[in-house]
Amino acid sequence: MMLRGKWIAAAAAFGAMAASGAWATEPAPWAFGFQTAATPVKAAMSSFHGMLLVVITLITIFVLGLLAWVVIRFRADRNPNPSKTTHNTLIEVVWTVVPVLILVIIAIPSFRLLYFLDRNPDAEMTIKVVGHQWYWQYEYPDQDGIKFDSYMIPVADLKPGQKRLLEVDNRLVLPVGTTIRVLVTGNDVMHSWFVPSLGVQNYAFPGRTNETWIKLEREGVYYGQCNQICGVNHGFMPIAVEGVSKEAFQRWVGEAKKKFAGGETAPEPVRLARIAD
Structure with a gap:
């Protein structure tokens, strides 16, 4: 009964999230599938994934059907004297050419x-x-070089409504409807800037700059995390991207120029014990 009650509660929670779209911008309990796309790139990824799902489902059903047919048609009681055939040129050509054609069909949208x-x-x-x-x-090179650091807010300092292990003190604020070039690099070891709902996952290598782009289609806060193991506090360097209107972004730029006038704003490093509390 207790187990049944847990499953009912989980199902209720799942239904509530589905109704509210709670999985749109962040990880959520019992969620499955991709987060809702917030950029053209993520939408294209989701579309490609849907196509692959159809292709692999058809292949699986076909192979399963062949196996079932072989098991039934060529079982021992129906074939007391099994065939001694070892080669069939037509079958060998077919099972070579068809997979190649399938891979070509997949490769075209993949490269695109x-x-x-x-x-x-x-x-x-x-x-x-x-x-x-x-x-x-x-850093915002186009906005007079606005530059700031973004640290995770420790659990002990969270305010009501803020998300554990995902909230940061300074969010990356971006305007919606704007094509944005993203340059990613590292300062010490290898990191990875990963925001699922934006379709972005770019490695941060020291001494090298990688490039990608995003274009937010709607306002909101989109969460991500470093997904390349980078040391003892790897699990405590989240990403929070806030999409705002172009007008609101210009107001933010004006405020940010004053707030971050001194350049970097690195607070005292937070001890691991305090972060993981």
Whole structure:
């Protein structure tokens, strides 16, 4: 009865999240599938995934059908004297050519997607992301070089409604409807800037700059995390991207120029014990 009650509660929670769209911008208990796309790149990824799901489902059903047919048609009681045939040229050609054709069909949209998400030559603004042990640093070269650090808010300092292990002191604020070039690099070890709902996962290598792009389609807060093991506090360097209107972004730029006038705003490093409390 207790187990049944847990499953009922889980189902109720799942239904509530489905109704509210709670999984749209962040990880959620009992969620499955991708987070809701917030950029054209993520939408293209989801579409490609849907196509692959159809293809692999059809292949699985076909192979399962063949196995079932072989088991039934060629079982021992129906074939007391099994065939001694060892080669069939037609079958060998078919099972070589058909998989090649399937791979070609998959490769075409795959390469199209890779080139689509690689970079955008028509970017309207640029941001720079630098991975550190264990926080992110953001810079806006087009906005008079606004530059600040983004640390996770310790559990003990969370305010009501803030999300454990995901909230940061300074969010990356971006305007919606704007093509944004994202330059990603590292300062010490290898990190990875990963925001699922934006379709972004770019490695931050020291001494190297990787490029990608995003274009937020709606306002909201989108959460991510470093997904490359980078040391003892790897699990405590989340990402929070806040999409706002272009007008609100311009107001934020004006405030940020005053707030971050001194350049970097690195607080005292938070002890691991306090973070994991």
